[in-house]
Amino acid sequence: MQFLLILVAFLLFPGAGADEIIGGREARPHSHPFMAYLLTETPMRQSFCGGFLVREDFVMTSARCWGSTMMVILGAHNISRQERTQQRIYVLRATRHPGYNEENNLNDIMLLQLENRARLNQFVRPVALPQSRIELRPGSQCTVAGWGLVSQNRRTDTLRDVQLRVQRNQVCSNLFNTYNSQKQICVGDQSDEETTFRGDTGGPLVCNNVAQGIVSYGRSIGVPPTVFTRIARFLPWINNTMRQSEYKGSPPYPL
Structure with missing residues (x-):
């Protein structure tokens, strides 16, 4: 199974997942060191999503991106190449928000605990999360x-x-x-x-x-x-979920 996901990383065309960038420009290589390319496999298909590193052992993404087997690629710019900056890490545990509703997309958030901690460097680095519920102003x-x-x-x-x-x-x-x-x-x-x-x-x-x-x-x-x-809006759930990762013995991929 692991070999299959690594192979899929180089066979899947971008766009096989959900939402993508239209317009914009090619990013300066490694200017977003928190970005994660997420490969997923379910009994029905293989696909990919975006995600982002929030701690050396956690990636955040959409609950819609869940798969029975998952791998993240960190430190990538050109996803079709095996760049020396890339780190491929399997997901140990995927936790979707318990209130996630796939019909109306409410509570569309998931935390992925990585099998191994990411090696932090100039190419791989977490992004900060908000510290309060202060809303963004229109025009930001x-x-x-x-x-x-x-x-x-x-x-x-x-x-x-x-x-x-x-x-x-x-x-x-x-x-x-x-x-x-x-x-x-x-x-x-x-x-x-x-x-x-x-x-x-x-x-x-x-x-x-x-x-x-x-x-x-x-x-x-x-x-x-x-x-x-x-x-x-989900800071208490996020903090609690990552705190619980310190306890051993939980089965992988709780739903």
Whole structure:
């Protein structure tokens, strides 16, 4: 099984997962050292998502990215190459938020405990999490990065990033009847073509060097805005889940 996932890492085209970057530009190599490329396998298929390192032994991503076998690649820029900066680590335990609802995408957050701690260096480094529930103001400029589709039918192997602005909650409430302003963030100007699309669900929304959101869902036609899970809302659950990792004997992949 492990050999299969390593093989899949070089056979899967970006875009096989959920949301990706449309617009933007190729990121400066290793300018987002917290980024994780997540390979997953379920009984039905193999796919990939984005994610981000939040501690040397934990990656955060979308609950939608769960798989029965999972591996993360850290320190990557061109995901189709075996770069010397890359670290491939299997997931020991995947914990989805107990309130995750796949029908309305609420509580779309998951923590992945790594089988081995990441080796921290200039290419692999955690991103900070918010320290309070203070909401982002509309107009705040943030960065999203990911691998995959750069248009409806064009792919890329290199990490791309884009600058997006936080929108008023009403913008997403008007478009998505399941939008929850307490647990989600509305991001992306409807007048722009830059947004997330297929291949980057689970990636971070980084504002002033702090991960504030997780790519969750958007419009199927690949135009903004995109809905992000609001990380600050889940701080007690995040801290408790990572604290529990210190205790031994729990089975892997609790649901």
